[in-house]
Amino acid sequence: xxxxxxxxxxxxxxxxxxxxxxxxxxxxxxxxxxxxxxxxxxxxxxxxxxxxxxxxxxxxxxxxxxxxxxxxxxxxxxxxxxxxxxxxxxxxxxxxxxxxxxxxxxxxxxxxxxxxxxxxxxxxxxxxxxxxxxxxxxxxxxxxxxxxxxxxxxxxxxxxxxxxxxxxxxxxxxxxxxxxxxxxxxxxxxxxxxxxxxxxxxxxxxxxxxxxxxxxxxxxxxxxxxxxxxxxxxxxxxxxxxxxxxxxxxxxxxxxxxxxxxxxxxxxxxxxxxxxxxxxxxxxxxxxxxxxxxxxxxxxxxxxxxxxxxxxxxxxxxxxxxxxxxxxxxxxxxxxxxxxxxxxxxxxxxxxxxxxxxxxxxxxxxxxxxxxxxxxxxxxxxxxxxxxxxxxxxxxxxx
Amino acid sequence: xxxxxxxxxxxxxxxxxxxxxxxxxxxxxxxxxxxxxxxxxxxxxxxxxxxxxxxxxxxxxxxxxxxxxxxxxxxxxxxxxxxxxxxxxxxxxxxxxxxxxxxxxxxxxxxxxxxxxxxxxxxxxxxxxxxxxxxxxxxxxxxxxx
Numbered sequence: 001x002x003x004x005x006x007x008x009x010x011x012x013x014x015x016x017x018x019x020x021x022x023x024x025x026x027x028x029x030x031x032x033x034x035x036x037x038x039x040x041x042x043x044x045x046x047x048x049x050x051x052x053x054x055x056x057x058x059x060x061x062x063x064x065x066x067x068x069x070x071x072x073x074x075x076x077x078x079x080x081x082x083x084x085x086x087x088x089x090x091x092x093x094x095x096x097x098x099x100x101x102x103x104x105x106x107x108x109x110x111x112x113x114x115x116x117x118x119x120x121x122x123x124x125x126x127x128x129x130x131x132x133x134x135x136x137x138x139x140x141x142x143x144x145x146x147x148x149x150x151x152x153x154x155x156x157x158x159x160x161x162x163x164x165x166x167x168x169x170x171x172x173x174x175x176x177x178x179x180x181x182x183x184x185x186x187x188x189x190x191x192x193x194x195x196x197x198x199x200x201x202x203x204x205x206x207x208x209x210x211x212x213x214x215x216x217x218x219x220x221x222x223x224x225x226x227x228x229x230x231x232x233x234x235x236x237x238x239x240x241x242x243x244x245x246x247x248x249x250x251x252x253x254x255x256x257x258x259x260x261x262x263x264x265x266x267x268x269x270x271x272x273x274x275x276x277x278x279x280x281x282x283x284x285x286x287x288x289x290x291x292x293x294x295x296x297x298x299x300x301x302x303x304x305x306x307x308x309x310x311x312x313x314x315x316x317x318x319x320x321x322x323x324x325x326x327x328x329x330x331x332x333x334x335x336x337x338x339x340x341x342x343x344x345x346x347x348x349x350x351x352x353x354x355x356x357x358x359x360x361x362x363x364x365x366x367x368x369x370x371x372x373x374x375x376x377x378x379x380x381x382x383x384x385x386x387x388x389x390x391x392x393x394x395x396x397x398x399x
Numbered sequence: 400x401x402x403x404x405x406x407x408x409x410x411x412x413x414x415x416x417x418x419x420x421x422x423x424x425x426x427x428x429x430x431x432x433x434x435x436x437x438x439x440x441x442x443x444x445x446x447x448x449x450x451x452x453x454x455x456x457x458x459x460x461x462x463x464x465x466x467x468x469x470x471x472x473x474x475x476x477x478x479x480x481x482x483x484x485x486x487x488x489x490x491x492x493x494x495x496x497x498x499x500x501x502x503x504x505x506x507x508x509x510x511x512x513x514x515x516x517x518x519x520x521x522x523x524x525x526x527x528x529x530x531x532x533x534x535x536x537x538x539x540x541x542x543x544x545x
Binding site for chain 1: 401426430455461
């Protein structure tokens, strides 16, 4: 491995994606040509309004909802905050209990923790070793005080896909609203809010080749929910603030592209991902794949490499032009390892040694080859340095 | 996030390895904390004639180990004892606040190795101030994290 071999390989699509040229092209006229405020009366603003309306139809169609049930937000975190706080505050007279999982994104977990400070109670259900939540556990956790079940459709770290339709059924059997954070699932898992019994769904544009700072909350018609952002009458009086028109137009175009042929897209990505996983597990001893063997996002691979620490893996990969991510504490501001990896039962030291590679539309077989060439050497070098490495996993001393 | 010096030290660490007939070995940290440093010293007279390390940890931990071992090579035990974590941070051109504890670990590993040398020679160990993440201590106490 020398520096001349370096090629940029982006395998962190769960963090964010590039924007597709079609999306940028769709947005472009709305920055300067159609800059009118959609709330304005004059004809000039009509183009802006039509752009937003069209995007609303596209987002609705992508999840099986009516356009009137789609509300644009400034991203996935706002949608999660709105869904959970909004339902909690609007249904306080009925109850004060929320059921969620222990592997949710922090946008859900920290919102629930905040609600606990406001007097609500929250049950954080455990998951199995693959990251799956048992719908039976949800059923057992629901009480006559429960007002909301919130479970992510797919996990951002280990890619595990939850049995969303079953969870929705369990919630509805008990007359409880069901929210799902589908930020990682949109474009990767076919979604139909009616068939899956979803009352509220969060999504985020930049996870499927759309713009950052854009998102939406689906709210089933008739759902009791308070507003989160107060102000003007935008979004039919539900979400104040002048619409991010170019962003919304881009979100609409991106979701249309991302959900056009999910199956074909997944087949292509999963084939590369599976070759990556097989290659890594066969080339590197004492490595494991985290997450579910089959019920996982097509683009997700998450490994633990014993005896080494994730941040140092990322730095060496970065030195070779490879962008990836880790659940190690050492890369987080909190110095706590990933709550998801701990929830699936990994000991701290294996959570520290985790590496997430998430593929996307621009990745090629050559990218997979390159990672398969670089990663075993990176792990080998770090194991050379580590005092934990046993003889069988250590390469012969170089000097 | 890291300075060029840290990245350079991390990507090309010096003094990695073990000394089979070391005169002193010091180990601090724990796998659960995400950092372990083990330092081996070979002493000739009162001088550090050779020093090697093995580290499990982040880029800053490996860079701190490498830099600290380079700094103490050739020093007397008293001089090496006096090397502070701030000296290591300075030599690395700075560390992010959350990573300063890695330099503390390097200092502590050196001091543990020096005291191991002293003990083996039948001398009293010098007094160690706890860093909060030495073996057996909890992980939640990285006191220098800021």
